Amino acid sequence: MLVYLVRHAIAEERDSLKVDGDFSRRLTKRGIERMNRSVSSLAAFGVELNAIWSSPLVRARQTAELLSPLLAHRRNIEIIDDLSPGGDHTALLDRAARKDEGDAIALVGHEPDMGAIGSRLLFGSPTYGMTFKKGGVACIETDDGHQPLGGVLHWMLTPKQMRAMPAR
Numbered sequence: 740m741l742v743y744l745v746r747h748a749i750a751e752e753r754d755s756l757k758v759d760g761d762f763s764r765r766l767t768k769r770g771i772e773r774m775n776r777s778v779s780s781l782a783a784f785g786v787e788l789n790a791i792w793s794s795p796l797v798r799a800r801q802t803a804e805l806l807s808p809l810l811a812h813r814r815n816i817e818i819i820d821d822l823s824p825g826g827d828h829t830a831l832l833d834r835a836a837r838k839d840e841g842d843a844i845a846l847v848g849h850e851p852d853m854g855a856i857g858s859r860l861l862f863g864s865p866t867y868g869m870t871f872k873k874g875g876v877a878c879i880e881t882d883d884g885h886q887p888l889g890g891v892l893h894w895m896l897t898p899k900q901m902r903a904m905p906a907r
Contacts, residue, residue: 741843742835742860742879742890743788744853745806746871748774748898750798761824766801773898774805774874779906781876787811790838793847794822802874803847811843822848828856828865853877860890874898 749770753761766774788810793803795818803816821831831846838844846856853875855865860879871877877895896904 777901
């Protein structure tokens with residue numbers, strides 16, 4: 740299975756919100772433009788997804804929607820509470836491990852959680868140093884998503900690197 744870890748794109752500053760706080764922070768115009776460009780580069784790179792799972796926070800859901808052109812078959816994006824900041828990574832990866840062999844799934848969330856999930860898949864511990872820029876994407880292949888040390892890093896790209904790639 741291919742697991743694409745995606746940190747949400749550039750969002751509003753925390754201080755700009757008065758009512759709902761961190762949960763309702765939206766992507767900025769710049770964040771949307773850059774993520775759209777990254778998605779175009781990922782498509783040209785051959786990325787095709789079977790599923791997209793997103794944190795329930797607005798900025799992650801918006802990022803997941805921008806990724807939807809990469810879905811092999813038009814499906815809904817699943818909102819997964821364990822992709823929220825501080826979510827249960829063990830439950831999340833156990834659920835991912837039940838996906839079909841050969842599937843490609845995008846997990847859209849937040850830092851430091853994306854780095855912790857990637858570190859767990861690669862190194863067996865969430866404490867090793869993977870850090871995602873806003874809009875960054877990593878591709879990890881794993882045979883068994885809930886077993887530590889089960890992953891192989893195929894690539895990890897920053898938004899700047901994706902903007903330098905050819906686009907579709």
